[in-house]
Amino acid sequence: MQIHSAIADLRTALKNRGRVVFVPTMGNLHAGHISLMEQARAHGDTVVASIFVNRLQFGPNEDFDKYPRTFQADCDKLATAGVDVLFAPTEADLYPEPQEYTVEPPAIQNILDGEFRPGHFRGVATVVLKLFNIVQPQAAVFGKKDYQQLMVIRNMTRQLALPITIVGGETVRAEDGLALSSRNGYLSTADRAEAPRLYRLLQEIRTRIQAGETKHTDLEKMATAELNRAGWQTDYVAVRQQSDLSPPSGANAPLVVLAASRLGSTRLIDNIEI
Numbered sequence: 001m002q003i004h005s006a007i008a009d010l011r012t013a014l015k016n017r018g019r020v021v022f023v024p025t026m027g028n029l030h031a032g033h034i035s036l037m038e039q040a041r042a043h044g045d046t047v048v049a050s051i052f053v054n055r056l057q058f059g060p061n062e063d064f065d066k067y068p069r070t071f072q073a074d075c076d077k078l079a080t081a082g083v084d085v086l087f088a089p090t091e092a093d094l095y096p097e098p099q100e101y102t103v104e105p106p107a108i109q110n111i112l113d114g115e116f117r118p119g120h121f122r123g124v125a126t127v128v129l130k131l132f133n134i135v136q137p138q139a140a141v142f143g144k145k146d147y148q149q150l151m152v153i154r155n156m157t158r159q160l161a162l163p164i165t166i167v168g169g170e171t172v173r174a175e176d177g178l179a180l181s182s183r184n185g186y187l188s189t190a191d192r193a194e195a196p197r198l199y200r201l202l203q204e205i206r207t208r209i210q211a212g213e214t215k216h217t218d219l220e221k222m223a224t225a226e227l228n229r230a231g232w233q234t235d236y237v238a239v240r241q242q243s244d245l246s247p248p249s250g251a252n253a254p255l256v257v258l259a260a261s262r263l264g265s266t267r268l269i270d271n272i273e274i
Contacts, residue, residue: 001079003086007094007134010087014135017084018045022137024128027051028068029077032172032180036141037081039169043139049078050087050131052094056102057123068185087135094130102126105152108245113148113260113269116235121152128153132162139165145179147258147271151245171270173199179270186266195263197230202272205239205257209274216248219257227261234261242273 004010014020021044023036040047051074058064071088078086103125108114114121132140142150154166172180177199178192187195201223208219216239223237240246242254255274260267 001075001083001086003075003088005087005089005093007089010085010134011136013085014046014048019139020044020046020048020135020137022048022050022131022135022140023083024050024052024131024140024142025074026053026067026182027074028070028182028185029074030172030180030182030184032143032145034077034081035172036143036169037078037083039167040139040141041082043141043165043167044137046084047082048085048087048135048137049083050089050135052087052089052127052131054123054127055091056099056126057120059117059119062117063183068182087131094127099126099130103129103156105156108148108152108155111148112236112238112240112245112258116260121149124149125152125156129156129160132157132164137164139167141167141169143169143171144273145171145181145270147256148245177203179268181268183266183268186264188264191264191266194230195268197227197232198259198261198268198270199272201226201237202257202259202270205237206272206274209239209255209257223259227259232261232263234259235267236260239274 002013004013021040023040025033053067055064102122105121105125109121142153150168157164157166176196178195205219220237224234227234237259239255239257241248242256256271258271260269
């Protein structure tokens with residue numbers, strides 16, 4: 001596996017490499033990330049991953065400074081997974097001057113996770129567009145666990161007419177159902193045992209909607225109340241349309257239920273399509 005930090009070196013390395021598939025990450029890789037790398041192989045000739053902890057998408061009171069950085073272990077996992085090229089820029093490589101030009105997503109950036117993380121999706125869209133311009137892939141893979149992020153990137157790619165196919169990778173879970181996340185390492189032993197409750201509640205909501213229940217607000221309140229009784233601090237549980245994350249408006253519209261809740265000091269997000 002080749003590793004490059006300089007943009008010019010990466011571009012040189014990717015000349016005449018056929019169809020390039022890109023998987024951007026912030027490192028501290030787990031089986032969910034590796035699954036995305038394996039899926040990427042089916043969509044092209046050369047798999048490129050990136051590792052970059054993007055300061056622009058972190059709020060002033062979030063965990064940028066303590067976000068786990070495990071570069072050597074990440075490199076070993078990527079090489080084992082058959083990744084061809086790793087782009088691992090420093091901040092000086094990617095932001096050699098203040099990033100004054102940014103991507104401003106539409107109203108979707110202010111709902112759900114965006115309501116609780118102002119500016120987050122601006123930072124995500126900006127760095128992803130910049131990485132797309134650097135790597136120039138024909139396809140890119142993003143995990144469905146970050147469902148709203150996937151929607152923002154997919155819509156940006158379409159509206160800006162970028163020649164890139166966006167592939168949504170399925171969420172990888174632990175045996176007890178907890179969605180794998182780089183932030184799961186923050187959980188205490190007791191919190192880790194409690195954490196699967198979030199997925200169980202999403203499953204319950206899906207089952208009840210599939211059985212014909214249409215009072216989505218009641219289901220959202222039920223799940224929120226149960227989480228909070230168990231010691232969570234819940235930002236939202238929301239049943240939305242898959243197409244645009246708006247509240248359900250049609251009887252046959254495909255739905256997704258999304259949730260974000262804090263357990264101890266760790267904020268967990270998850271979703272399940274219906």
